[in-house]
Amino acid sequence: IRPTGLVDPKVVIKPIKGQIDDLLGEIKVRTERDERVLVTTLTKKMAEDLTDYFVESGVKVRYLHSDVDTLRRVELLSELRAGLYDVLIGINLLREGLDLPEVSLVAILDADKEGFLRSTTSLIQTIGRAARNVSGEVHMYADNITDSMMRAIDETNRRREKQVAYNKEHGVDPKPLRKRIADITEMLVRESEDTTELLASSRKRSSAPVGLHTKSLVQRPQEELLGLIESLTEQMREAAGQLHFELAARLRDEIAELKRELRDMGIAGVK
Structure with a gap:
């Protein structure tokens, strides 16, 4: 239960076919609302190619790769929150405790590819990155629903329902986090x-x-x-x-x- 009243995000499953164009459309919606987007991929090549494609499409985007040192990571995340760019792409940039209240959409590419980056625990943590925003959503791009996906979605829905019930009982109006950059x-x-x-x-x-x-x-x-x-x-x-x-x-x-x-x-x- 969160004292802020923030509920876990809505999880939407979308087909892999046409995922990039769909994601571009979703990014446009968020940027018009001055919100941010996180995109997680499974491979370095896909992250790099996606970054290049988004740049060519006019998206203000950055790629957070594993060689970035701690200071630069701080700068990148601070710049994301400040709105110097709108989309951050990475392989594993969604660890527990990473609070980015400006992020209203987390896109998980290849969500149905089983592995430690798409395990139940990892997916739950990834989904949680969109729980800091009142309008938070998670879009999983997948052609199949894996056991890990189902468990992660079920747990998210359980938390969501519990928080909604608490908010209703106590008259709590969800408030966005105001975490200092x-x-x-x-x-x-x-x-x-x-x-x-x-x-x-x-x-x-x-x-x-x-x-x-x-x-x-x-x-x-x-x-x-x-x-x-x-x-x-x-x-x-x-x-x-x-x-x-x-x-x-x-x-x-x-x-x-x-x-x-x-x-x-x-x-x-x-x-």
């Missing part, structure tokens, strides 16, 4: 420190540092590389299970790079 700085610093600490721990537990790809790494025995992939995969699952989705995404990219190197070395059956 500077308030996000401390949260982002904590997030960065947390990820750094987790990565340091991962380095100690694996036979090679996470995020380091050199010729010497490629020259390691094939069995050792396979063992490293197995170790990092276990760490990725553990990180996702503990809701450390930023770390999990970085580990996923590390694993993919190692597998590419193994394929280049002629190892068959590595997928």
